[in-house]
Amino acid sequence: MKYMFFYDETEHSRKINYETVTANNYCDNFITGIVGWNAEENECISDRYLAFESKYTYRKKDGELKSQTMKAKDFRLGFASLNNHTIEFYEDLVSLLDDKIVIYFSVFSKIEYVINQLFVNYHSSMFIDVDYMKYSIIKAINIYRPQKVIEAIYKEPQIFVKELRSFLEDRIINNQANNTLKECENQAFEEVLILLEDTEVPETLDWSYFAPFDGFKKLLTEMNIYEYQLMIDREGKESHTLNSAIDVGLENVTEEDSKDYVGIRMADMLVGLISRLMQSLKISLTGNYKEGKIKRTLLDSGWFAVNQRQLDLYKKLYLAICENNKYWYKTFSGIYSDDLVSFVALLQFMNHFSDADEIRKRNIEMQPEYYNAFVCESLNKRYEIMRNKLPIYPILEDDKNYFYNQRGAIVYKDISNQPMLPLYSRKNEFYVLSVGFSQNGTPLVTISENDKPICYRLPEDYGEWAMNVVGMANMGERLFPCKVVFSLIDGRYLVDIL
Template sequence: MKSEYSIYHDEAFHDRKVTSKGKTYMNIENKDSSSYFYLIHLGFKNNEIDKYTSQYLQLESSYKKKLGLCDEQELKGDILKKRWFRYGIKTMNKEQVDFYTNYMKLIDKDVIISISIINQFELVFKNVFRGINTMILGHKEGSKMYYAFSKFLYLNKSEELLNLLFDIENNKVAIKQEIKSIANSVIIRNKEIAHKFTETPIAEQLLQFIENEEDICNDEKYDMDYAWSFQGISLLLDELEISKKVCELYIDGEEGFEKIIEMLQSKYYIVDGLDSKKSIGNRMSDMFIRLISAIIHSLEDQLINVGKTNKKEKHDLSEEWFKLTEKQYDLYIVIADIFNQREYIKGTLHISISSDAAFIFFMLLNYFVSFKDFNEYQKVSASEHANYFIGNSLIAFSKLLDDI
């Protein structure tokens, strides 16, 4: 077969494995880490790729000059600082907004896009509690239960449970006892916290399931599930009826992906590792996923991670997210258009069920698109936007779990 497409890979928040750090937290909970692992593939027809790469080179060169970078220096997504995205696009400066607006406009409907996002704590949950996962697999509300149990343990885990999960010398009975202790403590605590009413029945149900859990398998580390993440591009190509045998797949570097490259080699026209300094396509993938992951990371911090330490207060999205200039609003619209062009292509997004901040991000895009234009958007105050959005997103996410 003849090669027809070139597909470029990159990733964000790549930890390779989940480990315990100092017996008090996991590596995916580091200040500059994320519990989510992101994988992106951008694909182009070989006879059209020069059109995209030449336009990106011009844009890249212009932005590098504004940043004071010389021609030899690589423009990579790691130049994007976490603080720039504290309130999403709201806290990006004019140059960043202009660059990304122009870049995202290059991604037209003919570009293949596959984004995989997995909550890495699921690697721990699935491996340790195999019995629970088997029990809920055939349940009519299995998806909801899987999400609820994994998130409950992530947010309420004690240092003792963390140590047990990563210490193979510990008795498995101790893990069950500690989870029972946590669940009972949550039930008592939540009697005094009105907004936590939905967590209590989860704790009660978990107590029932953990009683029958006989297949606990803890480990010193939990390896990244690359097969699941790379399944995203495979499912997308199948859906688009594009044979993998006509696709060249280029991984951003080979380190850490040697086994994946070997595994995929026979399925694609070619699979190879490339240095992003020499690959425009890989740099385009890098800049795309860095923006998406940075915004989702801020949502994760402000809506989810804060709940690990502050249980009493309700954590909603700050109204600062909605105090946008017209150009900032327009960037959200440009990003939303990319995904709305592909709304009937299921394989565009391959997101694990516990990656709730990612689902909220895509709901946020749809929220901005729901307004006719920026003038109509401005008629609603930022506080009203925040209240309306978070209320509706929770309802939408609950419905999503019902439909899975």
């Protein structure tokens, strides 16, 4: 079954420099979108989209209906600020995104890309969670916009650590004015101060294109799609985007003119809508720290003063993004994903209301508090995922009774069919590639046997040991591959890592 996919992007800074980051219209999120469908559905989907474009011919510019037609002011209070005339356009657009269309989008912080380069030689261990450290720095720069730190990143990277340290120390002192609210932040900043030593100075700070395609490749694997074509909106002579897609291993990728392909124009509209709503939400949730005041920042209650039509639009967008394609990799982000989490949480929160009257009956002035609590819960779940250093690999849905683990060994879906590690009295030495667990908690070990990876079940007596080494890997401490001796002495199961 062949699929057709189409790519576009928004908020793309061709160069990341001081002028870019301090510009009034700067948006930290680089958002990409891909829409796709079974090739057999192409004519039907294209006809529907062409009819949509025909209805809104007056919005076209240079003969094309582009996402520039979406005005930021229309989303000042989310969908609640859409008037009766404007909302029809978005209703018609979102209605096109039915369950026949695969939706993928990624959200990456431009500041994160810079921080990753500056801390390229930092690695997590049992004692240091570098991802959390970088997350804390990225979030602090995004929220507080410290002028000297930003200047140092782009003008004098060699003094970046000095300026960052100074900013964090000052912020810790300022936060003591409201220690209840800022206790966790101060703790994070203090941990960063302990870890800050030196930093790698990058030669350039141009934007990277790889990550969005890496996420899309994972989605293709999860969906078991191997026959496809990906068309990217043509960007110019250098073709950075095209080359990045090819470099991550995507095949049948071409650059095309958006005027010739409905799918590229649809991808543009998708990322445009997501970007406008997400950016408005971000602005509304960002406090004003220039005056030195420390207080919680809640959404204006006007965000929740929606009529039935506006609420239904939230529900339709929720259906398209959260329900129609239930795949893990339908969205992709970096370490800093607060804006994405807040955006998805908004859709989930609005979707749980049965109708607009229910919102009003529940005291509309309290909805910002309820939404804030819901976002905090969602962010905590995201933090748990971030602290988990073990990658997530979906198991393909097919008619085989086994799959291959990341070491290339066969693992049976019915774990009872997995052979038991052959252990004899006294000592048994193996070259262990990895240790893990089946879905039902059975400890597993993958060893190299005659230069081939073989996965075995371990006796339950090794369960606690397996849990410990997996836990160490989860904190960034990788022990394998290496030689391991499993011993069976006087009925006792022992293990030594050599």
